[in-house]
Amino acid sequence: MTIIASDLDRTLIYSPTALALGMPDAAAPRLLCVEVYEGRPLSFLTETAAALLADLAGRAHFVPVTTRTREQYGRVRLPGPPPRYAICANGGHLLVDGEADAGWRARVGRELAAGSAPLAEVRAHLERAADPAWLRKLRTAEDLFAYLVVERAAVPEEWLKELGEWAEDRGWSVSAQGRKVYAVPRPLTKSAAVAEVVRRVGEPAADGAAAGSSPDLAPAPVLAAGDSLLDTDLLLAADRAWRPGHGELAARGWTAPHVTALDERGVAAGEEILRQMAGCLP
Numbered sequence: 001m002t003i004i005a006s007d008l009d010r011t012l013i014y015s016p017t018a019l020a021l022g023m024p025d026a027a028a029p030r031l032l033c034v035e036v037y038e039g040r041p042l043s044f045l046t047e048t049a050a051a052l053l054a055d056l057a058g059r060a061h062f063v064p065v066t067t068r069t070r071e072q073y074g075r076v077r078l079p080g081p082p083p084r085y086a087i088c089a090n091g092g093h094l095l096v097d098g099e100a101d102a103g104w105r106a107r108v109g110r111e112l113a114a115g116s117a118p119l120a121e122v123r124a125h126l127e128r129a130a131d132p133a134w135l136r137k138l139r140t141a142e143d144l145f146a147y148l149v150v151e152r153a154a155v156p157e158e159w160l161k162e163l164g165e166w167a168e169d170r171g172w173s174v175s176a177q178g179r180k181v182y183a184v185p186r187p188l189t190k191s192a193a194v195a196e197v198v199r200r201v202g203e204p205a206a207d208g209a210a211a212g213s214s215p216d217l218a219p220a221p222v223l224a225a226g227d228s229l230l231d232t233d234l235l236l237a238a239d240r241a242w243r244p245g246h247g248e249l250a251a252r253g254w255t256a257p258h259v260t261a262l263d264e265r266g267v268a269a270g271e272e273i274l275r276q277m278a279g280c281l282p
Contacts, residue, residue, distance in 0.1 A: 002060040003201060004277055005087075005194045005234060007226035008068065008076065010177070010247055012053070012270045013043040018178070020246065020266025031267070035076045043076065045270055052274035054080035059281050061220065063087060063197055065190045067182065067230055069141050070100065085200075090184055090230055091193035092144040104196060108188065112144070116171030116185035122146055126183060129163065136179075145184040152179050175229040175248060184230060191237040198222060223280060225273045235259050242276060244269030 010018055013034055021028050032050045035043035045053070056062055057080030065087040066073055073088045073095075086095040094104040123146045126138055134154035140146050160181070164174040167183055175182045202219045224231075224238035227247030232254070235241035240258050243249045246265040255261045264272045 001201070001220055002281055003063055003194070003198060003220045003222045004056055004060045005063045005065045005190075005197070005222055005224045005238065006273070007190075007228070007231050007234070008064055008066045008073075009043070010227045011225050011231075011244065011273065012049070013045050013076065013078075014267045014270065015043055016041075018266060019044065020268070022266070029267070029271075032079070034078055037075060044267065046267055049267070049271040049274050050079040052271070052278055053078060056274060056278055056281070057081055057083070059278075060223075061085070061197070061201055063194065065194060065224075065226075065234060066090075067141075067184075070095070085197045087190060087193040087197070089142040089144050090188050091190045092142055092188055094193050094196060104193070108144075111187040112185050115187040119143065119146065119185075122167070122170065122172055122183050125166065126163075129159075129166075131159075144188060145182065147183065148181040149179055150181055152176070155181070173229070177228050177230075177248065182230065189233045190226075190231065191233040194222065194224070194234060194237065223277050225277070240280060242273045244273065 006012055029046040029048065031044040032047050033041040033044055062080065062083050063085045064083055067090045068088055070088045070093055073086065082098065084097060088095060092105065092108050094101045119140060123140060126146055126148060130138065130148055134151040135148060136151065137149035138146065160174065160176055167174050171186050172183055173186055175184065198219045222238040224234050224241040225243065226234055227244050227249060229248045232249070235243065236256060242260045242262060244265060245263045246269065260276065262269050262272055
């Protein structure tokens with residue numbers, strides 16, 4: 001069965017400021033709220049997208065793949081049955097039926113220790129380098145990576161470039177998404193966690209031999225979608241992928257032979273991604 005591995009924010013679900021409706025109010029699509037935070041509606045998709053997603057979840061393994069922490073992901077109520085697998089913290093946590101897989105987290109910890117500078121060093125640099133004039137918050141997520149909440153228009157592009165160069169020398173990468181600037185260890189990837197899901201989905205059952213199934217099952221095909229630099233590895237690892245007409249990847253004109261670069265922006269892009277994914281399923 002096909003695996004659909006998709007980023008959430010600004011790919012499938014959208015905050016009010018990211019909807020980009022671009023049409024008269026009377027022509028706007030009906031929206032479904034899928035996240036409430038502190039009593040306020042926070043994330044939406046169109047009702048058409050909700051129906052498409054519920055249908056896809058019944059025909060494929062739908063795997064949310066997000067940079068959100070487990071707590072932040074837990075606020076999202078997507079249409080359809082709860083996903084068997086979900087990936088949080090940019091691949092740092094693999095949830096199985098809603099519970100974090102301790103073995104996966106331990107494996108991630110070993111890879112980070114071997115391949116990137118410590119989180120404490122990166123956070124200390126961010127504290128020194130960020131300008132209080134535009135910095136609003138500095139946070140760490142799941143003891144895995146750090147991010148800044150900023151006044152994006154006031155952040156100098158040269159500062160972002162210098163931060164990226166500093167981070168690269170230490171095995172980290174930088175991604176600017178809306179009002180957040182992420183610093184993430186390079187070994188911490190969405191694609192690695194999706195590969196683990198592919199491995200598990202493709203494994204025969206314990207009684208597979210008695211049931212007549214082959215021990216050499218072909219890996220399930222993967223359809224993927226994402227909008228940011230942190231999604232690049234996920235899209236490249238997929239059999240077929242999509243990116244919306246907004247976001248970091250669109251701004252850079254990034255694509256690949258098997259990646260469809262959509263013209264649609266905002267919540268309309270999320271709907272179109274799901275529509276095209278549905279067309280790829282048997």
